[in-house]
Amino acid sequence: IDIAPIIAASVDPAQNVGYGKIILLGEHSVVYGYRAIAAPINLAIRAEVTRPAAVAGARPDAAAKSELVISGWDSDPAAHNPDGAALAERVATLIAARLGVADTPVRVEVFPELPRASGLGASAALAVSVIRALVHSFGLSLSEEEISQLAFECEQLVHGTPSGIDNTVATFGQTILFRKTDAGNEIEELDIPVPIPVVVGLTGVRSLTADTVGRVHAGWEKNPQHYEAIFSEIDGLVGTGVEALRRGDLPALGEVMNLNHGLLNALQVSSPELEALVDLARRSGALGAKLTGGGGGGAMIAIAEPGRIHSVANTLDVAGYQTYLTEIRTSPNGRVKR
Ligand code: MEV
Structure with a gap:
């Protein structure tokens, strides 16, 4: 769709980032309530939101729809996943609905450094970047915990039964010891003397x-x-x-x-x-x-x-x-x- 005039979202692009991750120890068992260690990596996903300027008195364009554009992944044959784009659309739609901005057409551009479907946390990083970009664009205020929680809901859409470790690292960008419990997640940042x-x-x-x-x-x-x-x-x-x-x-x-x-x-x-x-x-x-x-x-x-x-x-x-x-x-x- 052609959204004009476009105004650049007033955001610091560096903030609209979700971090990729590695699990150092404990993947899979972490889903069953056992401990795992995860760390952010120097690959991330960044998102930008642009939206039509609110023109005083103008009627909303009923035909205008939101769009999600992901750069680069289609030309990445090693990690090609034909369902990925549709899933990302569903994730973006869920985020817009939860943030209460689903009625405003936006263009969300996603810039991944991470390969997808490679176990490096791309889906959680994508969700976090899109949440952050929409939050900034609409001037909303969400705590880091709320961002992580919304990304967790997105992960449930993508994975079914995520432990919560990926969205936590994608949001906070810290090396953590993580355990899922019925009373909530136990998250401890780890002190590492030597990188x-x-x-x-x-x-x-x-x-x-x-x-x-x-x-x-x-x-x-x-x-x-x-x-x-x-x-x-x-x-x-x-x-x-x-x-x-x-x-x-x-x-x-x-x-x-x-x-x-x-x-x-x-x-x-x-x-x-x-x-x-x-x-x-x-x-x-x-x-x-x-x-x-x-x-x-x-x-x-x-x-x-x-x-x-x-x-x-x-x-x-x-x-x-x-x-x-x-x-x-x-x-x-x-x-x-x-
Ligand atoms: C995925 O990064 C790690 C798994 O343990 C799944 C999860 O924790 O949600 C396999």
Whole structure:
């Protein structure tokens, strides 16, 4: 639609951001109330809202409709997801309705640095960026908790039964220890004395978290004791991981990442592509490597000593994988330059 005249939203674009994330330890079991550690990465999604100037006395154009434009994702064949655009539309519609601005036509432009359907929290980051952009454009006031909660509702639309960890990191941009409880989420920001360098490698296989979460749920229904035992084991690794993070003990952290990956494999959310990537990262000097996020494809994370991390990333690059370098650190927001 042609909305004219367009006025640029009076926002600081830097504020309309939702952060991507990695789960360092504890994905999937976190859905069942066990602990997990997540950190923001230096890839985000930004949104901008433009809307027609309110012309005094002008009748609203009944034909004008809102539109959502996402730059870049369609030209990203590795992560192409034909349903993604429709889902993003539904998310934007839900947000506009919850914010009470559904009747005003707007143009929402979304600029993702994150690949989608890769386990890096793109859906939550998209929701947070759109919420922030609409909030600023309409001069609304929402607390950070309210933004996170609305993004959680969007995640329910996309994933069915999200734990709440993705929308929390997408909103607050902090490295956290997270646990979902009936009384609400327990969220603790982690103090990390030394930033920990991480290579993120993409398998190039898109995977929807909703699918792998559904598969784990089906397995849990059939074998609840065995699945709970695995979740509880993962929870113990998370506890050890928190202590290793606080001490800056990379070998200990790497070891629990490797063990966590094995248990995720037991839950059948790994894939041949993830196994190949994890194996290559370990052979090239990573202290720990595991799938991150939903699995079934998507992304792998590996940690190594600071002097070794570029060589791990290079080996993956040379083998043809897309990689990103990031750091796990105490806020502000984990955004570091590559
Ligand atoms: C997705 O980033 C992590 C999962 O644990 C799902 C969730 O926590 O909502 C697989």
